[in-house]
Amino acid sequence: MLLQGSKFCLATTVCFSALWSACVQAQEGPTVEIRTGALVASNPFLVGGDDAEGIALTMEVLPQIRWEDETSTVVLDGQVRIEEWLERYDTDLSGKAALSASKNVSQTLELFGDAMYETRKRASPDLLVNLPPDGEIAPPTGTDFELDPTLIDQTVRRQSASASFGAAKQLSSTQSLRGQVATGANWFDQRGLDYRTTSLDLSYNQDLSPRVSLVLGANGSLSDFLDQARGDGVFATAEAGFEFETSPTGTLAARAGLSIVRVDTGFGETDNGEYAVADVEFCEELFQGKMCASGSRESRPTTIGGASTVTAANFSWNKQYDRGENLTLNLRYSDTKASLAAFDLADVQRTKFLGASAYYARPISDTVGVYVSPSAVKLFDDPFDRGSNYQIMFGLTLNFGR
16 A cells, blocks of 8 residues: 555656756755654544553654746655654654645746645644644645544554646736646555545636735546445535735635535435535734634545535644744634435544644754644544543754755
């Protein structure tokens, strides 16, 4: 299974090598952040039953290489994390590698693409603390919640790989068009859960004034469970909305629409449904930091097959201090409810996820620093009776190339 994911990652990386060599002419120095420390958690793998707590020694390496010139940008970054548990759990190795590239072919045309491979057992903390090495945050959206909390963690290793390619065209001074195709695959230790997805996204933007834009969007996607037809889904969504510049530092985006879903229930039969979807995103400078908040409702594939309606809310705040200190706060809530189930699993029809985390880092010198990161995760309406996880991570950071 690991070899299968590695082949996917290698293939997508080779596909982007042509774009890499064509668009890169200038190179910046690489950066590496190394975090070493300890982790204390009440239920780190979100398993059911008692006696789930654990203590681990941790090491995390976060490299990044960035190439940039006047028209092109290529970023290669990664993450390798080792958790050596002192009792109860085996050593856990997780990692991620991502490549993204963009090129301004002309003043009105931009090409972009990315490829990613990831493997991990402990996924829930990454839903709460998932910042790039430079500490910047992107507006959180419901689509960032890629993991289905119905089967999250429980010492089940999940591998995923994806690739996308797109183009953005400026049609006039007030009109623009953007399109993107993407494909991805997910593999699990448990048999029968592997699936892949393919999607096409189109969006049209029309400036109505210097601060207000009309946005129209359409998405079509397929979910295909490997080695079985039951549970496969077809998703089609259309949305319309507006984007506002609320202030010189603030933006607000609001969209709403309809999603049509068809799921293969087996024996040549299908189940169909129509669901209202919406998302709102707001970003602004707050208390001398960057704040982003969002809410969304969407239809998406589930790990057990079929389709779920996901309602999510997210909040992130990040501040960079003059002395180099970095403080980040994250809150996330989601309600995943099976809307079209391919299997008769009444006890796993709904799962609610609630999490909060903080991350604080302070430099001691140009190279060495300290960090601490508390977090809490709780699942509601959980059919597997998984206990909450309260944890704290702390240790030293080493920064090179900055």
